[in-house]
Amino acid sequence: MPLRLSDAFRAHPVHLCHKHPDFTSLQELPDSYTWGQLDVESSSSYGDSFSSESVPVVDLSDPNALTLVGHACKTWGVFQVTNHSISQNLLDDIENTGRSLFSLPVQQKLKAARSPDGVSGYGLARISSFFPKLMWSEGFTVVGSPLEQFRQLWPQDYGKFCDTIEEYETEMKKLAGRLMWLMLGSLGISKEDIKWAGPKGDLKGASAALQLNSYPACPDPDRAMGLAAHTDSTLLTILYQNNTSGLQVHREGTGWVTVPPLPGALVVNVGDLLHILSNGSYPSVLHRAVVNRTRYRLSVAYLYGPPGSVQISPLSKLLGPSRPPLYRPVTWTEYLGTKAKHFNKALSSVRLCAPLNGLVDVNDHNRVQVG
């Protein structure tokens, strides 16, 4: 039984062809990248007069932050945070690291290609194998130290880039822990209720992956897809996006809603494991990234989860005679393997009971066209 995050894909290797065209030289969208007209049912941007539906923004210094976070998790499964204590300098540094990485020649990036059964390295999104068309993006995943891969990319110069990644991971881990206690706190869950959090609730054993995503400008953005619709297999994800919009979240009854980049703000997604832990109270948000005709977009996702070998199941405090557990216990490592095999059916594959009274499962994303 694989225990570490880095072993999650041993049983489900994905053989992706990592050959990328030189995005910058293409004047027309090749057929292999043409998805057809995207279903932009609805969209909103900050201060936009067309839509009143926008993703909540929570100021973490607000005394009411716990309630606001809880409400956002229940009603959207996503929110933006300000006053999160990550410095603008560090956000600039991580953006510059991503830009330097993706602007290397393809042959250089391929020296750090992710292996079919591995987690870390350069390549297409793992979920690419579920789609007949290619996504207009490149990615780089880091689990733990980036040293091994970065030495391949920048043989002379890897030190400063490693330092930035490591500082970013340290700061994100603190913020993720803080957010997790807010998200759980508003459900009445306290530090004693999560054993793996340790006696002080410092969540030292938590694991995480960092995903850098690059979306070059695209000659035909309406027919291309940056990153196809998915939920994250995490407890929570903290996303930094540069000043080009592209992230969209799906909301039942509304459709796709753009999450506008707000200077200095970070996006927080509820992931599948928090959906399980909350016994379905918090929906894990379905999201995707679209691309832009003229602007380059970069995002950095911090994918946060429990220690790889800890069983995650609905918290007993949230259960009762009329609230049976909806999911069976699953470790993060096992769930990542399940996602690699079943993609958007992963969550329902660990579900115990059918939705009650014919109610629709908030997380039944099979109903949404994910392509």
Ligand SMILES: C=C1C[C@]23C[C@@]1(O)CC[C@H]2[C@@]12CCC[C@@](C)(C(=O)O1)[C@H]2[C@@H]3C(=O)O
């Ligand atoms: C821990 C992880 C979650 C992730 C797979 C990964 O091993 C590292 C990359 C993550 C990511 C980012 C882009 C979307 C996604 C579905 C993918 O293909 O790779 C997620 C994976 C996930 O959350 O399941």
Ligand SMILES: O=C(O)CCC(=O)C(=O)O
């Ligand atoms: O680029 C984005 O906005 C989305 C990235 C994302 O969803 C991910 O890395 O999991």
Ligand SMILES: [Fe+2]
């Ligand atoms: Fe995601």
